[in-house]
Amino acid sequence: MGRNPGRTRTTRWGDTGRVITGAGQQQSVVRPLAPPLAAADLGRVRGAVAAALTGFLEEQRTTLAGMDPVLEPVVDEVCALADGGKRLRPAFAYWGWRGVTEDVSGPGEDDAAVLRAVAALEFVHASALVHDDVMDGALTRRGRPATHVGFAVRHGDGGLSGDGGTFGVGAAILVGDLALVWSDELLRRSGISAAALARARSVWDTMRTEVTAGQYLDLLRAAGGLPGAQGALTVARYKSAGYTVQRPLQLGAAIAGAGPRAADVYTAIGLPLGEAFQLRDDVLGVFGDPSVTGKSADDDLREGKQTLLIALAEEEADEQGRQLLRTCLGNPDCGTEQLDALRRLIEDTGARARVEERIAERTATARTAIADAPIAVEAGAALDALAVAATSRTA
Template identity: 75%
Template sequence: MTVGTQQRGTTVDGTPGELAVPALAAADLDRLRASVEAALGSFLTEQRATLAGMAEELVPVADEVVAVAGAGKRLRPAFAYWGWRGFVDAGDPAAESDEAVLRAVAALELVHSSALVHDDVMDAADTRRGRPATHVGFAGRHGGAQLDGDADAFGVGAAILVGDLALVWSDELLRCSGISPEALARARPVWDTMRTEVTAGQYLDLLRAAGGLPGPAGALAVARYKSAGYTVQRPLQLGAALAGAGPDALEVCTAIGLPLGEAFQLRDDVLGVFGDPAVTGKSADDDLREGKRTLLVALTEEGTDDAGRALLAGALGNSAAGAEELDGVRSLMTRSGALRRVEERIAEQTRRARVAISAAPLAADAGRALDALAVAATSRAA
């Protein structure tokens, strides 16, 4: 398969923190989001009808998948789409159609939805994107209907099943997207690896929260497998596989995707503690009360004294921690230099990804789009 024309003219500043922000319009996000949402809407409407035909009581389950999948930045499908555009031979009559590829990459949103629902259960999170987390919502439904048994246990059980269903449906949407059997066969190894990695990463996160995988290295291992792979690296590789690109292209996707995916997750960690709740849709206290053992936390422990570590230990994972105590933790993260070090790593990993994009044998429009996405994904406010 012939790859696209090498991109030209992408300027990458070598100084961390001084990256020029390209026009995000290059990524054509409005069109991509509209196409992904149309694909999800059509598919989930059919699935809802299927469940309703089985039993009317299943409709809330389908509606919850719709609600969880109905919001988001759609970055994963965007990375996959531009991975395809970057390596596809536009003159090949056997190339997949734009419409089929967009439906196929929309399936990534259902994998993401599954991970969010399960992650909220494990973290005992109260909210997600400005609405009750799935397990909280179903616990409320149990109480409202005056059902028997424990409402919280019902909510957790229902959320596990909602997440499982989203994962099952992701397979079905990929298979029924309209891509050719040959393209589906090429995509499956990447797809399977991605779903294995994100599940393994969830376990590593659980293990780290229990005291395993200590220190900054442990935090970065969790970030790689829980988020970095399935956010950027594997979506890029999925697109390249749909294009029929070979092993060299998959390595290019890794060179771009791993540093960029890590930077994306580290930005998420910073926003989880220092973000504006009106923008992020969740409290800036939740990650601390849930005890998320991020790189930001690990570097704070490393960079403070015994008194600072005692403050952190008392607040982290303490659902009863008050606002003053949590503000003290935020201040400690700043004073210890941890926040600065995380921001420096975000900038450096973003720079590495942009250098890799600039050097990659990508079609010019895909190079510009991926560079714009790289900056948007790591400098976002939500």
């Protein structure tokens, strides 16, 4: 069970790039060591984002508790979702802003207000996570029950009538919707100027449209649409890559008042880096350490996530391997031995190695774009450090 013999070729995935496959043909791109992560001032950015979220959510707690105390668990859930995390999206947006401020005439935005504005990205992310977990039937998120699971338990503990699972799903959808509503409110109330807010809205609206459309593309692919490696990359582009790096960078540029050239520069950085980020996420979803990632390494396989790993494994597997994929992928009843066999298939077909090659190539492309970008030196160093951290992470 494993790789079909005699398959050495160049595979082109639409306009997303080229990967060389086959023995003796692997290519790698070597980039200089990145600056230390301290260059991104991540501790200060994370602290400011956490403070903005905490203050905002405490206001919302007062508002919802005033409506009825039974609404407090809803705020608790959003708080839990917004707590921790890597804060990469706000960091990219902040340094996207810092990168072009020197090139813009007129009064600049207040640093603290910009940090509050980019903190709103965490609510967009929380919304996407909750809805994604509902669609995938995920059980855990960041080491705790997924939102729909937690509310199903709450239904049972409260002795409520009706089906607990249905209640949990409904509550999770509303929690995700509320997080998206609050992302708008936090951005609007951040303290950036009216002109900056108006400029930011265009990028903000595009980003939220893309991530929602990307969720549908993911749903469609799971049902057999958008087949093959190109389909997997299309989903990754719109579901995650854009709103993880490209749009946050452009959001920062829009807040600063930079023009179309900055948007193009940040696209050249953000699209390859966002794809590499998502592919790293896919690898960790199958091969990551649960004590570090906060979720079981079996979940993605049991949920049947149609990632690039799976598309490439299916492409290269023999008939026995394809039968294993048909039988076990997406089957919640598969045991540990079958799931381990799936992992071996992904390894033996070379799918994991090819995805790792693509992560390295896309990261190198982004780092070259960062090095060539006409942005402030300190912003270039910060973005380079973030690029390496985002694509070599273990969680």
